[in-house]
Amino acid sequence: MRVLVSGGAGYVGSFTVRSLLSAGHEVLVVDDLSTGRREAVSGVPLELGDIRDELRLESVFANFRPHAVMHFAGLKSSEESMTEIGRYMDVNVRGLTTVLECSRRHGVRLFVFSSSCSVYGTPGCVPVTEDVSAAPESPYGESKSMGEHLVQWYGRLANIRFANLRYFNAAGAAADGSHGAYVPASVREIFPMVIRACLGMVDGIRILGSDFPTSDGTAVRDYIHVEDLAKAHLRVLEGLDDSDVSGSYNVGCGTGVSVQEVVQTVRMVSGRRPPVSFGARRPGDPAGLWADTTRIKEAFGWEPVHDLAAIAETAWRWHRDNPSTLGPDSSSLSGR
Structure with missing residues (x-):
């Protein structure tokens, strides 16, 4: 399938691009290279642009006609977000909304969102399950929680199958x-x-x-190895294509x-x-803080x-x- 990967020149995004290509999918990366690197996706089609630029993004969607979107683009420092609240909400929430609007208009069927365990804040027990109520303790965590709700609404109202993947700590x-x-x-x-x-x-x-x-x-x-995390994205995307198991999933060891x-x-x-x-x-x-990964194993058969x-x-x-x-x-x- 044709997969548009926003933020695909970043750390987790670029590893996921590799997994998608190895599985035979056609990939287009959209990245402003503010933190991503061109060499991370060398040889892969790259559209340079900001996810908040709706006119630019509209043109990219119209030309590529993606079946699926994987959304990695965004800011990710809890500490930085405490002093740059507006920028985090602008990039992480408004940017995601722009990507979702383009996805809706162009008939995207599948959407995988890069969320975070930061939505949990400090949970009362561990391992933490997806049923624990969101209680973010930073604007970054709040932006991810808000993003999950946006993805769920677009999924429900625009008939898009989705997965909010709550990462723990990617490394390796x-x-x-x-x-x-x-x-x-x-x-x-x-x-x-x-x-x-x-x-x-x-x-x-x-x-x-x-x-x-x-x-x-x-x-x-x-801590989860980045190659395991990338393969989780691939497994989730292909699993959503087979069956509507939309929802939120922990991804950790x-x-x-x-x-x-x-x-x-x-x-x-x-x-x-x-x-x-x-x-x-x-x-x-x-x-x-560590994950209960039962749900993703049962729904998609994925394990690190x-x-x-x-x-x-x-x-x-x-x-x-x-x-x-x-x-x-x-x-x-x-x-x-």
Whole structure:
């Protein structure tokens, strides 16, 4: 089928484009390259444009005539969204509305939305299921929750089958070393931050919070290999084409891993041992957040195949061999 992928030059989007192409689908990427990279989708048709530009997007839809849309384009920092509320709502909500309107007008049948576990906020129990009420704690999380409602309304009223995929923490790189993340200095994600320390780009690793009620005192999160996440998108898209199982789905490994475990695993695969220090936890950080993935397994038969060691090994090899993909950053780790 013809699949339009907004934000397809970004990290998860570009891995999903690879999965779509390997399955024989025709792909068109729409991206403004504000955070995505042209080389991430080299050889793939790319329309350069902003998802809020309705006239531009209308022309793209009219020419490509997609059967399906995968929507990745958007801003994704919870911390940044606390001071840039308007920009996050404009890009993540108005931009999505523009894509959905074009999808409705051009008869798109299938829509897969890149949502986030941030819609849950701090859930009362873990693993968290899709039945837990949304309680976002940042404008970013709120924008994703609002986006899910928009997708549901368009799905219902425009006869579009849809899936809101609530990601947990994507990490890792291609097993063959050909592709991985490009991480700006402002991005505070655990794997690139530990790898920066292992490469000597920063003096050490500082973990925020050592007194959480967990096995080692550090926060526990769910980390999923980006190739597993990309294959989940493919499986969901093809599953929706076969049967109307529209809804919201967690996409994670389904197990919790502590920040300390991540640090130890990256140190092990890299053979480097940068020093570790601890600071106070950030207000609002939940002790643990990981997914119950029963629903996506039952509906689409999808399960992740990579473990924590594979995530760490592929991420380490990618950044070690391509150090320009990391920017200097001395931020601290809390697990988000």
